[in-house]
Amino acid sequence: MGPTRTSYWQEALSSHKEVVMKLRLFTLSALAAGLLLGTAAQAQENEPVQPIPAAVVTDPARVELGKKLWFEPRLSRSGFISCNSCHNLSMGGTDNIRTSIGDRWQEGPINSPTVLNSSLNVAQFWDGRASDLKEQAGGPIANPKEMAFTHELAMEFLSSIPEYKAEFKQVFGKAEFGIDEVTTAIAAFEETLVTPDSRFDLWLKGDKKAISDQELAGYQLFKGSGCVACHNGPNLGGTSFQKMGLIEPYQTSNPAEGRAGVTGKDADRFNFKVPTLRNVELTYPYFHDGAVNTLTEAVDTMGRLQLGRSFSAEENAQIVAFLKTLTGKQPEIMLPILPPSRDNTPRPVPFGS
């Protein structure tokens, strides 16, 4: 893996069909190379998927502050919704519902993507409108359909609480802090939310018994049929934008137009960031509209719409079995204790307008 490989894929993926072909050739040559070199370890170096590296925490105080903010419902107008409401770390970093519930129970426009391993994505949100986690973190707080707060009110709340003031000062080395420090801390926490040591990663690292024959057959099919053209790299996705409904159009009542909303280009309509397949067993329902509940159906739909291929029941089961080997070690989160509001802290507005 590394920047070179990633750049290669990013460029290559500009044309999906071309890439499916390239990928098949790549896969064949990689397999051939592995066979020639004759060692399992070397064959795995040529895989288009790489193991997830464990998180390296360089500033634990910053991460700890970010964790508090992550679980902080007082960053919402109602005092009820936190980052964890829609990216629940008990449930694969998602809410497991089709589209999220926002302030006043508003129906969200799109399925909440998992926060797990999201630091490995090339951009954030389904349409990639935020370039990184820090930029993303400010969005939901101020989105009137999500947490429905404002950055100003968020700062008024945080500044009224001595423990937060002291902690921001300790972490950032200065008394003043604003939304920039808030989102920096949240992003620092999110960067720790990686899931190493899935069974597939153990296999990639050379443990041949880590996955079953059926699971291995699923991986080979996943590579050979072209899934890996988009779902590659350590995150099995997250490296490119691709059209949903490449070969057959995708039928949905969801009005999201994807990347076109960011670039303004008609060619980007229905282009969405390829979602990670890490922990995909936990991140149902699937697709940007959350329309599909099961991996069996998701694999079938993807095969037909993106690859023009109907997987047999056996093939589908193999791929699903492989996908379930991608569930990694979930982050161990000690629930933070949040400092109490003070007499002068603005109060949540859970009801009324």
Next chain:
Amino acid sequence: MGPTRTSYWQEALSSHKEVVMKLRLFTLSALAAGLLLGTAAQAQENEPVQPIPAAVVTDPARVELGKKLWFEPRLSRSGFISCNSCHNLSMGGTDNIRTSIGDRWQEGPINSPTVLNSSLNVAQFWDGRASDLKEQAGGPIANPKEMAFTHELAMEFLSSIPEYKAEFKQVFGKAEFGIDEVTTAIAAFEETLVTPDSRFDLWLKGDKKAISDQELAGYQLFKGSGCVACHNGPNLGGTSFQKMGLIEPYQTSNPAEGRAGVTGKDADRFNFKVPTLRNVELTYPYFHDGAVNTLTEAVDTMGRLQLGRSFSAEENAQIVAFLKTLTGKQPEIMLPILPPSRDNTPRPVPFGS
């Protein structure tokens, strides 16, 4: 402490005014006894408040299962609301809003009481309609204004998930399980949610430096003026039902009638379970209607309405300072990882009717 003391108070508290008098006499005699005996330790044995004992976990597997269920939003119709939504263990076991947000953002009828130390209460809910935690736990799941599920659907959900089936079997020693086992496990987890080692408890145990002079003066005032008539025992409350607005009527737009709804007796109108004062710094807003945001206002209102006494600003500050010594060690909760839904698991219904 112990059953004898508790029974004494429960009987005595049947008439509040009488008790205020008794308490003053009791306090005076206790203080006199302490002085006569001449030792701090003995004086503390006579205190009407006792330290919170640490939780004793006899069945960790049961507690662990209960913890999963506590954080399980799939026990709600929407898949969004868990026990922890309204009794947030990051925020003193409450939601810190006036009345809770339920399914479809319905406004709850009453302020969510803290789950912390709730096992020490004589009954559950503000009106005591559940005799214990197990009985309480089934309520919100099936309440159409709260989690809006049914016990049948809850069982259908849990039974579809192999990990839950295995865990119930391991904990209860049989393959079949129902709502009875669900609420038993939740109650077992809740029983661990105690907060020992507050500064006041350290003081009660003999550490004279654990609280300041102002805080001690607050405690003496708390005892001497009659607050402790109702807020006594290890939980500083939770042992009796008392009329809200004893001396002056309490003005509220909240229609809750309290204990009368359970007993059918007119004399029980506006009788509510005395809330614990443990961690009261964290459990704002106050009173059954959540109408009061600050401890200063709560102490002032209680003094006037329940005791017919106007505390001076200095006295009020002393009592508030004392109340803040009641914040104990918060439970350390490792966030559980919930087992994923399966293809046959019923899906949440977050929107629509």
